[in-house]
Amino acid sequence: MQAKVISFSDNIVQVQRKDGLRTQVPIDVLSAEDQHYIRQLVSEKVLRPGILTVRFSDKELNESESKNGGIKYRRYEAHYEIILKNNHHEDLADLRVEYLMFKFIDEIAAKKRSAGEVERKKGTIKLPVLPARTEKRLATDTFEMLETALQSGYVWSGGEAGKARDSEDRLDGIWIRVYKGDRLLLEESRPQSIVRKEIW
Numbered sequence: 001m002q003a004k005v006i007s008f009s010d011n012i013v014q015v016q017r018k019d020g021l022r023t024q025v026p027i028d029v030l031s032a033e034d035q036h037y038i039r040q041l042v043s044e045k046v047l048r049p050g051i052l053t054v055r056f057s058d059k060e061l062n063e064s065e066s067k068n069g070g071i072k073y074r075r076y077e078a079h080y081e082i083i084l085k086n087n088h089h090e091d092l093a094d095l096r097v098e099y100l101m102f103k104f105i106d107e108i109a110a111k112k113r114s115a116g117e118v119e120r121k122k123g124t125i126k127l128p129v130l131p132a133r134t135e136k137r138l139a140t141d142t143f144e145m146l147e148t149a150l151q152s153g154y155v156w157s158g159g160e161a162g163k164a165r166d167s168e169d170r171l172d173g174i175w176i177r178v179y180k181g182d183r184l185l186l187e188e189s190r191p192q193s194i195v196r197k198e199i200w
Contacts, residue, residue, distance in 0.1 A: 070154035
């Protein structure tokens with residue numbers, strides 16, 4: 001029988017015959033060659049630009065505070081939340097999210113805002129299925145963060161103590177790639193300038 005594939009969902013194929021009649025059949029009853037053709041056809045149709053969208057938020061947890069030697073310390077953990085949405089009416093299976101995120105380690109008692117260094121961290125999140133028309137929140141690994149400030153009545157020591165300042169580590173950006181197998185479906189970053197300035 002020759003027929004046109006109309007849709008494929010939950011292992012059920014809807015086809016339209018030459019006479020215009022539509023019918024549904026389980027994909028398992030078709031030949032291996034036909035099954036491969038249908039899955040490939042659906043994959044190419046589904047995996048088009050815009051099928052996935054993403055946004056980011058940052059989270060803090062496990063905060064603690066202490067004081068020592070006239071300095072107040074605030075320590076906490078921070079991570080990004082990757083909010084991935086499937087805009088299609090079919091589920092997407094076997095997705096892999098690879099990410100590269102950045103933390104600026106602010107130098108304590110530095111005299112310039114730019115004093116410090118950048119720490120990089122990579123990770124991978126496997127997503128067995130992303131249901132149709134839904135979004136999933138995925139948490140990255142965490143960074144250890146630190147903020148410092150002088151207690152009242154104290155000044156930084158040194159010849160240029162008046163120029164010294166409090167310090168505050170910060171999340172400095174995230175870059176993600178979403179794959180299905182070896183196929184890249186989505187690449188995004190926040191801020192967008194990361195992909196021009198950094199190397200994966």
